[in-house]
Amino acid sequence: MNESGRKLLEVKGLTMDFGGLRAVDSVSLTVHEGEIAALIGPNGAGKTTFFNCVTGIYVPTKGDILLHPQGEQTRRLNGLKPNQVTEMGLARTFQNIRLFGGMTVLENVMIGRHCRTSSGIFRSILRGSRVREEEQQIVEDSYYWLNKVGLEKYVNEFARNLPYGAQRRLEIARAMATDPLLLLLDEPAAGMNPYETSALEVLIRRISEEEKIAILLIEHDMKLVMKISHPIYVMEYGKKIAQGSPQDVRNNPRVIEAYLGEEVEA
Amino acid sequence: MKIILRDFKKSLLISLWFMFLTFPLVVVRVNTIENVVVWRWSNLIWVAAGSFFLSYLWRYMLARRNRRRKIAEEGVETRGRLQMLLENEQLRNRVLAILLALALVFPLVFDTYQTNIMVTALIFVVLGLGLNIGVGLAGLLDLGYVAFFGLGAYCYAILNHNFDLGFWFVLPIGGMIGCLFGVILGFPILRLRGDYLAIVTLGFGMLFRVIMENWETLSSGPSGIANIDRPGLFGLEMTLAQSTTYIYYIMVALVVLTIIVTNRLKNSRIGRAWIALREDEVACVAMGIDMGRTKLSAYALGAFWAGMVGVIFAAKTTFINPASFTFMESAIILSIVVLGGMGSILGVILGAFILILLPEYLRAFAEYRMLIFGAAMVLMMIFRPQGLISGLRQVYTYKGHKTHVGVKEQPINE
Numbered sequence A: 001m002n003e004s005g006r007k008l009l010e011v012k013g014l015t016m017d018f019g020g021l022r023a024v025d026s027v028s029l030t031v032h033e034g035e036i037a038a039l040i041g042p043n044g045a046g047k048t049t050f051f052n053c054v055t056g057i058y059v060p061t062k063g064d065i066l067l068h069p070q071g072e073q074t075r076r077l078n079g080l081k082p083n084q085v086t087e088m089g090l091a092r093t094f095q096n097i098r099l100f101g102g103m104t105v106l107e108n109v110m111i112g113r114h115c116r117t118s119s120g121i122f123r124s125i126l127r128g129s130r131v132r133e134e135e136q137q138i139v140e141d142s143y144y145w146l147n148k149v150g151l152e153k154y155v156n157e158f159a160r161n162l163p164y165g166a167q168r169r170l171e172i173a174r175a176m177a178t179d180p181l182l183l184l185l186d187e188p189a190a191g192m193n194p195y196e197t198s199a200l201e202v203l204i205r206r207i208s209e210e211e212k213i214a215i216l217l218i219e220h221d222m223k224l225v226m227k228i229s230h231p232i233y234v235m236e237y238g239k240k241i242a243q244g245s246p247q248d249v250r251n252n253p254r255v256i257e258a259y260l261g262e263e264v265e266a
Numbered sequence B: 001m002k003i004i005l006r007d008f009k010k011s012l013l014i015s016l017w018f019m020f021l022t023f024p025l026v027v028v029r030v031n032t033i034e035n036v037v038v039w040r041w042s043n044l045i046w047v048a049a050g051s052f053f054l055s056y057l058w059r060y061m062l063a064r065r066n067r068r069r070k071i072a073e074e075g076v077e078t079r080g081r082l083q084m085l086l087e088n089e090q091l092r093n094r095v096l097a098i099l100l101a102l103a104l105v106f107p108l109v110f111d112t113y114q115t116n117i118m119v120t121a122l123i124f125v126v127l128g129l130g131l132n133i134g135v136g137l138a139g140l141l142d143l144g145y146v147a148f149f150g151l152g153a154y155c156y157a158i159l160n161h162n163f164d165l166g167f168w169f170v171l172p173i174g175g176m177i178g179c180l181f182g183v184i185l186g187f188p189i190l191r192l193r194g195d196y197l198a199i200v201t202l203g204f205g206m207l208f209r210v211i212m213e214n215w216e217t218l219s220s221g222p223s224g225i226a227n228i229d230r231p232g233l234f235g236l237e238m239t240l241a242q243s244t245t246y247i248y249y250i251m252v253a254l255v256v257l258t259i260i261v262t263n264r265l266k267n268s269r270i271g272r273a274w275i276a277l278r279e280d281e282v283a284c285v286a287m288g289i290d291m292g293r294t295k296l297s298a299y300a301l302g303a304f305w306a307g308m309v310g311v312i313f314a315a316k317t318t319f320i321n322p323a324s325f326t327f328m329e330s331a332i333i334l335s336i337v338v339l340g341g342m343g344s345i346l347g348v349i350l351g352a353f354i355l356i357l358l359p360e361y362l363r364a365f366a367e368y369r370m371l372i373f374g375a376a377m378v379l380m381m382i383f384r385p386q387g388l389i390s391g392l393r394q395v396y397t398y399k400g401h402k403t404h405v406g407v408k409e410q411p412i413n414e
């Protein structure tokens, strides 16, 4: 949680319209290197839509999405295809788990390595030594991530047969396999029991510290958010209504109002 | 036990009901000439026994299927013995080697007629494997696949007819043309999914036939192109029987090539991308896979095999016309893939043999042929909708070194 880090992702005035509905209304947000930032807000606030815009699944109506990779030129991500955004270094998970159910757990993570490897059709058919080496490297790297999220015992299971909590962690492993600069997690704790949630907390911390990457987190579990993230951004009806440290956000009257009836206290 | 008893009772009731229903038809016969009624009680027994047996079998199979499904839903995986065996690579290779040996001696043992049928079956094996790339692996439903097959066939027919080009020269060209049109037709359908994709590809398939029927100068219309050269072998003169055997061996070689290539692709970076695309398109692109390129490559590669085998088809029959490339053929190829098991190479081979050879050898029951065929397909979809062979897992071995970040770490405790 070093606030003084360099800017990594800078979103300025992001707006997304669906017909007449303005799902995201000029939201600005900055994630610094090494940070675990959080984006919270009541249901339907536009958090997932914000993610979808940043990762290229939707083309935003207005606004700028800028990525500042270390030692490289700033890149504008607007209008890039999702796979290009991933190549630039943004990886994400999904609120409604989207694994490749008919593939094994290991293969799911191997897909994450796709954009960092290069064997094409002809080389794959010939299967020379370089291709075989690359394949083996993909397997090793994928194992590394399965070990890290604690799924090594499921390697050859079909992903659809995993327990729910394990599926969420597999999504994280798959995203991390793309070697991202920034990891975007959409409600990673949804549907988890308290025990699984605390394991997740440890995992997120470890990823942030050991991999030295930034994390942007959407989460409804306030306890988790308040514990691990700094800055927190709050959205309501598409607009950003607050931002700051957990302490600031917790005491912000607008946030309390937005969450009326929901527990903000950690 | 209770369930068995209940099924028993139900089957008994069903057989009684059938006895009642069929009684006037199978038991009573009025002989109008001698004015007597003949009671054929033995028929009644057959009906009773038959309907009881079938109904009981039906119930047993249904119960078994439901039991399996329930177990699967509880998260415990049921793996059939066959699946386990097939996942064993050594064993799988041995099975393939035996099949290859059988294939090689086939024309020496059987006559030209049988060999000819086998060539047709092998043609459909390659078509099935080609379509399997798009439909089975990448999940792109294609109802007009036969167009690429026809494209290859017409490519050889026209080039041979007008420019006297030989079989071996045109064979790769046929594949290339298929590939090229795969890419050209692939572009407009990149954004389509599911039903829409099916309709558009169906249109492509129809389009091909309509063009070939009407573009008289190029394709001589519905009357087709005749006297296409058979494959040559250093200018050797061959009898019909020899030529059939020759084509047979060419087909065996092509099948082997197709199996090797598709198998390698399936277990490669490209193949995994295809499968991921089939499983979840949004997640697939979000993981950094270029959807357009992946779809096009699957589509084009599938078309490549169809184009190639089309050339062989034209050389085998020496006569082609648009009627050989109807929707019926597309449907059969698709059935091969679905019956065999989407994405499974072994399954597709099995599917092709069943769907092509069975009707051939069922000619004895000519009238009931299609009935049996249809019933078999319906039963198949009820009891094994995932296809004959499915759900095989690719297992990768982990050597435990060279991780990109360094040391292997302690997993997080659950």
Ligand SMILES: Nc1ncnc2c1ncn2[C@@H]1O[C@H](COP(=O)(O)OP(=O)(O)OP(=O)(O)O)[C@@H](O)[C@H]1O
Pocket: A018, A021, A023, A041, A042, A043, A044, A045, A046, A047, A048, A049, A050, A095
């Ligand atoms: N593709 C779409 N087309 C039209 N409207 C959409 C679309 N996606 C989202 N919306 C609308 O945008 C608004 C914001 O939705 P979004 O999913 O971003 O909320 P959220 O903050 O992620 O909520 P939750 O906490 O429930 O996940 C909702 O009113 C939703 O109905």
Ligand SMILES: [Mg+2]
Pocket: A047, A048, A049, A095
């Ligand atoms: Mg959401």
